[in-house]
Amino acid sequence: MIVGTKNQATQNYRELMVKVCRGMFDGTLEETIDNIPEELYPKERLPSYFNSIDVERIVCYRQLQSIVGELINSLAPPSKPLSQSLKETINRKKQDYLPGASVITEACHKCGECNIFSTNACEGCVARPCVANCPKKAVTIEDGHSVIDKDKCIGCGMCVKVCPYSAIIKKRIPCMDDCPVDAISRSSSGHSIIDPSKCIHCGRCSVRCPFGAIVMPSEVVDVISQIKKGENVIAMVAPAVLGQFSGTSVQLRAACKKCGFADMVEVALGADTTSLTESKEYFEEVAMGKQKLLATSCCPAWVRCTQVHLKGLEPFVSHTQSPMVYTGDLLKKRDPTCITVFVGPCTAKRTEALMKDNTDYVLTAMELSCIFEACEVDVSKMEGKGDPQSTRLPSMESSFYCVTQGVTQAVIHAAPKALRVIKDETGTLSDDDVTLAPIFVSPLNKTSFKKLKNWSDRKEEIPGNLLEVMCCDGGCIGGPGNVAAPLVGLNRVKKILPERPSFQDIEDVLSL
Incomplete structure (x- = not known):
């Protein structure tokens, strides 16, 4: 599904x-x-x-x-x-x-075993590409229909690909x-x-x-319990969540407050810090020749994957914190007693949050939508004006983190600021030292995992020096905790970008 x-x-x-x-x-x-x-x-x-x-x-x-x-x-x-x-x-x-x-x-x-079999949609055509292309001669024609010998079939799927009627299917076990x-x-x-x-x-x-x-x-019970206690509970909303509801970010903030949250703050603010810090780390580590590669660290499922399965790539994962962490840092500095709740498309964020002091709980967009429904709150009908923002607007680059290649593009746009910081600190590194070669992997599935596993074992075959991995198809916009179809969410996020400042136009990206 x-x-x-x-x-x-x-x-x-x-x-x-x-x-x-x-x-x-x-x-x-x-x-x-x-x-x-x-x-x-x-x-x-x-x-x-x-x-x-x-x-x-x-x-x-x-x-x-x-x-x-x-x-x-x-x-x-x-x-x-x-x-x-x-x-x-x-x-x-x-x-x-x-x-x-x-x-x-x-x-x-x-669910039954994974098998390839022919259905009654087979027309017994003259071309018979299923027979001609089977490497093990497992497909034959009997009584005008294709038949697959399961003892010979190796499950390569070639017959599935070439059948002009899509009459041969591969039954899968979805999970x-x-x-x-x-x-x-x-x-x-x-x-x-x-x-x-x-x-x-x-x-x-x-x-x-x-x-x-x-x-x-x-953790929906944990969050509502804190709200009922009257705590200063702040929803930290990831960029992908802005695409999950019909309404503006102002209306989403109003909806959160009506349900008892003290405030709603966009995690894209923390993403601005991630962009600058990761760009700086790239120049200091890769451009200066200290290491071959830098891999992005925003996707917690990817980070855990390196820790558990891809030990050869783990040392290259950026030490830069995720936008969730930096946003939590900013909010805890402003009010150490506040309760921070990350709201995003990602279930793996809960694992990350357990290791971070500044993120107290994690909700998915689906769980937030259930809170809205329970409180009879419709985001699209909330007041769109009147309540002044408690923070600055995040950059358009950071607001687009939720899409494949979005993190890398934000890191690239942060490069001029990062270079100035490095030059001010060390006086070294010129623009001529920079040859950035990004690689993108999304989704993290069986095929891409095999590729990453090969790179983990043979690092000399990695065809670039900045690796962005997003576990979900198309990026966070396709996360399992979302409620809107990825394309719908993507188009909604795109609509808010023109009203956002560019990264270079923000004087202090390290603040709220």
Whole structure:
């Protein structure tokens, strides 16, 4: 399934999250949450999605566990009351949160083996490219239709590519097929299982599973709990999120404040700092000949991938912090007591935030939209004027970080400022010393991972010196936590760029 497209599995999960958000805001959730599975799936009704009402209740229970912030263990029976899980979340500290994806075993379809097979769409054509191009002679024609010998087939997919009628298809297991690092396998019972030591927390599997069987623990309860306590909770909204709602950034800020956030600040402000710092690091490390390559550090799934799977590339990952971190720094300097909540398209940001003192919680754009729905807030109908911004406007370059090549372009545009800083500090490095050769990888999938693995083992084959990797297709605009289709989000972000200053026109990019 594609991010931003409608489907029933996502809608079911979303309805549960809205219930949780609404119950948190009105103070009734603790007394009602234990009854939600039975209320939604009463005994007298026929099952709609799974084999029985009992299974549907268990799946609902597991999903609610995840929504209230618990990393589920499907091997343990669903015996703990949801109200207890809720209490534990409300009382927990930030470091008690456990990130990662989990499989709801009861919801897992135990998809059949990946196979290539011919369908009844085959017309038995004279050309027969499937037969002619099969390297193992696994395709034959019987009774005027193509037939594939599974004992001979090696799964290369050549027949799928050449069939003029698209009559030959390759059946996939969505979660396993889309995991770039092969962290998902099958248990002896046929269920999908996730190896936490391999998982990079990218969230792709949770989007792709058509049964809603893969979930990641949310922090929506943590955030609403802080709002209900009257804390100074600030939403730090990533550039991609500006493309998720119909309305301006001013209206989005007003919507956040109406739901109880003290303020909304754009993470693109921190991206301005990232652009300058990473550009400076490139010149100091690569242009000065200290190292061959600099790899961007904004995508936490990519960074974790180097730490777990690509040890040869890990030393080249930039030490520059992500826009989320720099924005959190700026806000904590302004008010050390504030609660910072990153809102973005990315599930891996929760893993990054656990290691940073200046980001307290992480929400996805989908989770923020559920908060809006629970509070009956429509971004497009919010007041667009009247409330003065608490910060300067971020640059147009940093506002476009959410798109593939956006980070690199911002780093390039920051080069003149970075060079001036270096020259002022050291008096060295001239423009003639700079030969920037960028490489772009997006999405991080099985194919691109193999390429990166090869570069990790054979660094001499890397065809450039600035490597930008974005895990999601097209960049953060295609992240798993988004609600709008990537193209819709991209066009919305593009519309705000003309009103933004260029990076070079901002006098102090290191401030709010």
